[in-house]
Amino acid sequence: MVPPLEPGAPTDLELMERIQARDDDALAQLYDRYNGILKALILRVIHNEAEADDLLQEIFMEIWNQAKNFSAQKGKPLGWMVTLARRRAIDGLRKKQAYARAEERLQNETEQQPDAWVHNATEDEIVLGDTRALIRKVISRLPPAQQQAIDLAFFKGMSQREIAAKTNTPLGTVKTRLELGLKKIYDGLKDLRDEL
Amino acid sequence: MNFERFQNQSRLYVIGALEPEETEEFEKARKKFGKKGEDFIAKCYDLHEAFALSLRPAKSSDTIKERLMAMVKAKKEP
Numbered sequence: 077m078v079p080p081l082e083p084g085a086p087t088d089l090e091l092m093e094r095i096q097a098r099d100d101d102a103l104a105q106l107y108d109r110y111n112g113i114l115k116a117l118i119l120r121v122i123h124n125e126a127e128a129d130d131l132l133q134e135i136f137m138e139i140w141n142q143a144k145n146f147s148a149q150k151g152k153p154l155g156w157m158v159t160l161a162r163r164r165a166i167d168g169l170r171k172k173q174a175y176a177r178a179e180e181r182l183q184n185e186t187e188q189q190p191d192a193w194v195h196n197a198t199e200d201e202i203v204l205g206d207t208r209a210l211i212r213k214v215i216s217r218l219p220p221a222q223q224q225a226i227d228l229a230f231f232k233g234m235s236q237r238e239i240a241a242k243t244n245t246p247l248g249t250v251k252t253r254l255e256l257g258l259k260k261i262y263d264g265l266k267d268l269r270d271e272l
Numbered sequence: 273m274n275f276e277r278f279q280n281q282s283r284l285y286v287i288g289a290l291e292p293e294e295t296e297e298f299e300k301a302r303k304k305f306g307k308k309g310e311d312f313i314a315k316c317y318d319l320h321e322a323f324a325l326s327l328r329p330a331k332s333s334d335t336i337k338e339r340l341m342a343m344v345k346a347k348k349e350p
Contacts, residue, residue, distance in 0.1 A: 098348065100344045102339060103340075103341075107337055110339075111336070112332070113324050113333045114324070115329070115331070116328060117323075117327060128330070129333045132336055133340050133343075136340050137343060137344070140347075143295050151314055151317050152318075153319050154324070155317045155318060155321040161321065208325050211322050211325050211326050212326050215322075215326050229287050229289040230320075235291060236289055254284060258283035258287070258319065259283065261319060261322065262318075265318055
């Protein structure tokens with residue numbers, strides 16, 4: 077699912093192996109390749125540019141420090157980095173006093189545009205066959221309530237109970253929305269992998 | 273727990289959305305399904321990658337990379 081690389085460019089796995097061998101140029105290349113994606117992920121969680129930049133730097137430092145723990149048998153480099161970045165961003169959100177302010181902003185977003193997560197997918201992008209647009213297309217096909225439940229769980233680290241309280245929805249309904257939504261995305265990704 | 277239920281729970285597990293009371297049952301099923309279960313969980317982590325790729329990339333401050341690489345070089349020095 078990773079966007080295609082320029083011909084001759086090292087794969088993510090090759091870069092990770094070089095980082096494990098303490099090659100800082102490989103880290104610089106990995107940064108160039110993925111800083112935009114990881115920054116977007118962090119921003120989606122904490123909604124603050126300066127804090128997101130600081131966290132991005134800390135996350136790439138952690139990638140450097142923890143590279144020895146990466147195993148290709150357990151998954152792909154981008155998945156590992158995203159998991160790490162998400163955890164750090166959610167930890168940061170919870171630790172900071174700004175949590176209350178973020179909650180307020182989230183409340184407004186939740187009330188105003190529950191489907192804002194992937195609203196920017198366009199037919200033009202999909203026609204271009206861009207992997208990112210195809211993923212957005214899979215997600216944007218979900219009913220808004222399922223998108224919202226997944227958004228709150230993944231990007232805000234909320235439990236099912238917290239989502240139920242936040243959206244004033246029965247717990248069982250939240251569980252169903254999450255299960256159905258995640259299954260649809262998982263199945264959509266499987267089809268996407270088969271196409272690529 | 274049958275495998276279909278385990279698959280649903282695995283997808284919740286990887287995004288951290290299993291409730292505490294579901295975790296114990298999930299861990300039992302995880303042991304029961306062994307490698308087949310672990311392979312499925314590993315595939316579920318692709319959801320993380322997909323969620324990140326669904327976002328429009330954001331521009332970072334130009335100084336971040338410089339600061340990062342300076343820290344890495346300093347750490348490499350004996």
